[in-house]
Amino acid sequence: MKALLRMLFSKPPPAKTPSFNPIFIDEPQFISLIHSSKSIKHLQQIHAQIILHHQFSNSRIVTQLISSFSFKNNFINHALSIFRHFNNPNLYIFNSLIRALADNSYYMTSISYFVLMLRSNIRPANLTFPFVLKSTAALQEGWLGMEIHTQILKLGLLCDRLVLLHLVDMYAKVGLLECACQLFDESSQWGDEARSTLLWNVLINGYCKVGKWGKAVELFEVMPEKYGSTWSTLINGLMKAGEIDRAMELWRSVEERDVVSWTTMINGFSLNGQHEQALSMFFEMLEQGVKPNDQTIVCALLACAKAGALETGTRIHDYVLSNGFALKKGITAALVDMYAKCGSIENASRVFDMAEEKDLRTWSVMIWGCAINGYLDKALDCFNKMKSTGIKPDGVVFLAIITACLHAGNVDHGLHFFDKMKHDYSIEPTMKHYAVIVDLYGRAGRLNQALRFIKNMPIDPDFVIWGALFSACRAHKNIQMAEYASEKLLELEPKHPGGYVFLSNVYAGAGKWQDVERVRTKMKNKGVAKDPGWSYIEIHGQVTSFVAGDHFHDRSDEIHLKLDEITKNAREFGYTPETEWVLHNIEEEEKEESLGSHSEKLALAFALISGDDLKVIRIVKNLKICGDCHSLMKHASKMTKRDIVVRDIKRFHHFKNGSCSCQDYW
DNA sequence: TTAGGGTTAG
Numbered sequence: 001m002k003a004l005l006r007m008l009f010s011k012p013p014p015a016k017t018p019s020f021n022p023i024f025i026d027e028p029q030f031i032s033l034i035h036s037s038k039s040i041k042h043l044q045q046i047h048a049q050i051i052l053h054h055q056f057s058n059s060r061i062v063t064q065l066i067s068s069f070s071f072k073n074n075f076i077n078h079a080l081s082i083f084r085h086f087n088n089p090n091l092y093i094f095n096s097l098i099r100a101l102a103d104n105s106y107y108m109t110s111i112s113y114f115v116l117m118l119r120s121n122i123r124p125a126n127l128t129f130p131f132v133l134k135s136t137a138a139l140q141e142g143w144l145g146m147e148i149h150t151q152i153l154k155l156g157l158l159c160d161r162l163v164l165l166h167l168v169d170m171y172a173k174v175g176l177l178e179c180a181c182q183l184f185d186e187s188s189q190w191g192d193e194a195r196s197t198l199l200w201n202v203l204i205n206g207y208c209k210v211g212k213w214g215k216a217v218e219l220f221e222v223m224p225e226k227y228g229s230t231w232s233t234l235i236n237g238l239m240k241a242g243e244i245d246r247a248m249e250l251w252r253s254v255e256e257r258d259v260v261s262w263t264t265m266i267n268g269f270s271l272n273g274q275h276e277q278a279l280s281m282f283f284e285m286l287e288q289g290v291k292p293n294d295q296t297i298v299c300a301l302l303a304c305a306k307a308g309a310l311e312t313g314t315r316i317h318d319y320v321l322s323n324g325f326a327l328k329k330g331i332t333a334a335l336v337d338m339y340a341k342c343g344s345i346e347n348a349s350r351v352f353d354m355a356e357e358k359d360l361r362t363w364s365v366m367i368w369g370c371a372i373n374g375y376l377d378k379a380l381d382c383f384n385k386m387k388s389t390g391i392k393p394d395g396v397v398f399l400a401i402i403t404a405c406l407h408a409g410n411v412d413h414g415l416h417f418f419d420k421m422k423h424d425y426s427i428e429p430t431m432k433h434y435a436v437i438v439d440l441y442g443r444a445g446r447l448n449q450a451l452r453f454i455k456n457m458p459i460d461p462d463f464v465i466w467g468a469l470f471s472a473c474r475a476h477k478n479i480q481m482a483e484y485a486s487e488k489l490l491e492l493e494p495k496h497p498g499g500y501v502f503l504s505n506v507y508a509g510a511g512k513w514q515d516v517e518r519v520r521t522k523m524k525n526k527g528v529a530k531d532p533g534w535s536y537i538e539i540h541g542q543v544t545s546f547v548a549g550d551h552f553h554d555r556s557d558e559i560h561l562k563l564d565e566i567t568k569n570a571r572e573f574g575y576t577p578e579t580e581w582v583l584h585n586i587e588e589e590e591k592e593e594s595l596g597s598h599s600e601k602l603a604l605a606f607a608l609i610s611g612d613d614l615k616v617i618r619i620v621k622n623l624k625i626c627g628d629c630h631s632l633m634k635h636a637s638k639m640t641k642r643d644i645v646v647r648d649i650k651r652f653h654h655f656k657n658g659s660c661s662c663q664d665y666w
Numbered sequence: 667t668t669a670g671g672g673t674t675a676g
Contacts, residue, residue: 093668096668099670202671260673261673265674295674
């Protein structure tokens with residue numbers, strides 16, 4: 001093979017006289033060359049040779065070429081261009097293109113080539129349908145699925161077990177479970193061979209995906225032979241439905257727990273916000289001698305990222321390095337994400353810089369990391385570098401870069417990128433993009449512009465949009481506009497606690513206690529409960545969570561004593577509790593007490609009594625940090641001479657020597 | 667046979 005490659009690339013045949021060709025390469029040689037090609041450049045050279053050797057109408061070779069190009073991300077256009085230059089494409093050429101498009105998420109285009117195939121009077125075969133159905137499922141187009149079903153019937157291909165499998169899968173994925181069930185029942189006519197365990201699996205998966213896990217359990221129980229993955233599917237379904245205990249019970253009953261079932265549990269705990277359990281499950285798995293795969297590592301790192309568990313994340317990073325895991329794109333992106341979300345942008349950058357392969361997602365997590373940590377310049381630098389490597393930014397990258405502008409308070413830059421995305425890249429903004437722009441205007445106090453922007457949006461503003469305007473009104477004390485926004489919020493989601501909490505916050509801020517009471521009563525009458533605030537802290541690799549007013553911790557008394565001490569000392573440095581952040585109409589002293597038990601403060605006190613050697617105290621909070629806690633953290637960082645890092649729902653606050661990286665703008 | 671499968675996933 002090496003000799004053949006050398007022969008090919010060192011002495012290409014003269015381009016102008018292709019008929020005179022001293023080196024003859026036959027079909028099997030070309031095919032094995034394509035299979036062994038390592039880079040895109042290599043493939044392009046082989047493509048050139050195919051043309052020079054007049055082999056461009058050889059469908060066996062071209063089929064291989066199309067699939068090879070499609071395996072490399074971002075090169076699907078090469079596959080398309082090869083297809084377009086092929087005269088009279090046959091079944092194989094069509095199949096390989098349809099597959100290439102479906103595999104690269106170009107679902108619509110793959111369907112359109114399927115249609116073209118039919119119009120060109122080329123009869124689809126069994127191997128055409130798995131990919132066409134995959135695209136249909138992804139597009140969520142049930143009617144299209146039915147049309148294709150008819151085609152399959154006409155061609156008599158329903159008895160093909162994989163065609164049947166994909167058809168049932170498609171119906172389950174587009175939510176037409178009755179059709180899936182009917183097909184499943186009818187399939188018994190072809191015997192057990194056709195009705196494979198996988199077919200059961202697909203149906204059970206379908207039920208889980210629409211949240212009908214009860215039905216899934218029923219099917220599972222009557223299933224003749226239980227396949228490993230079915231357990232995982234079901235456990236995953238139960239976890240997604242929040243049925244943690246049932247999932248655990250089922251998982252315990254699995255005799256041979258494989259990597260996938262462990263990963264499902266780890267991921268399931270994480271999905272339910274139980275990151276501590278997710279991580280202890282991961283370490284239990286290691287203790288039991290089960291080797292994690294890339295996906296397990298990604299899930300475990302994700303749990304660290306969510307809980308802000310830097311120490312544990314670093315431990316997993318060490319594990320990855322010493323156990324021969326290749327730093328492929330998935331793990332790299334997860335590591336960068338973990339370090340960035342744990343507030344360690346230095347380590348995130350280090351992993352990122354060392355990564356051999358950087359895809360859109362790797363760049364994307366890095367830019368997000370810069371954004372939430374408040375490094376606009378670094379985010380911009382990454383954005384430009386990414387473009388120079390030829391990767392085109394997508395909507396998510398633009399969202400990250402605009403968010404970076406938001407946290408840096410740079411309105412003009414943010415608006416510039418928003419326009420650039422629309423006009424230069426033809427990316428249609430999503431609700432999230434609009435929300436960031438509203439936030440951008442709102443935080444800068446440009447409330448009228450924000451409102452005008454919302455009114456001119458081409459899509460109907462959702463809860464988040466009005467919420468962003470609302471927060472801005474609150475910060476800039478515009479009660480009239482806040483009331484308007486809150487009306488919109490309550491219209492959209494009358495059961496969502498956010499709308500009520502927002503409104504009572506505004507009234508409380510303005511001292512309008514009667515109005516606060518009115519909102520609170522309304523909230524109670526409608527049975528709406530406020531989201532509890534919680535915080536995570538990791539000390540010596542152990543994650544602990546606190547909720548506001550928490551007295552459940554073993555060392556609760558000590559924690560509260562320590563907190564009193566910090567507050568007292570802070571007062572001597574000029575800290576006064578900012579009671580406007582309390583909702584209730586209560587006496588000043590009580591208000592102070594209510595503020596005093598916010599979960600991030602409890603976490604801080606816990607860190608101070610248990611981690612003498614902690615140089616940096618890292619806290620993760622599920623809501624936005626309140627002004628009072630923000631103020632106390634600043635004082636605490638100065639008094640204790642320790643850095644305090646708080647990640648709230650929006651961004652990072654790095655407190656150092658009495659000031660915060662957000663410059664009090666958040 | 668020029669080529670098709672499910673489970674965990676940011």
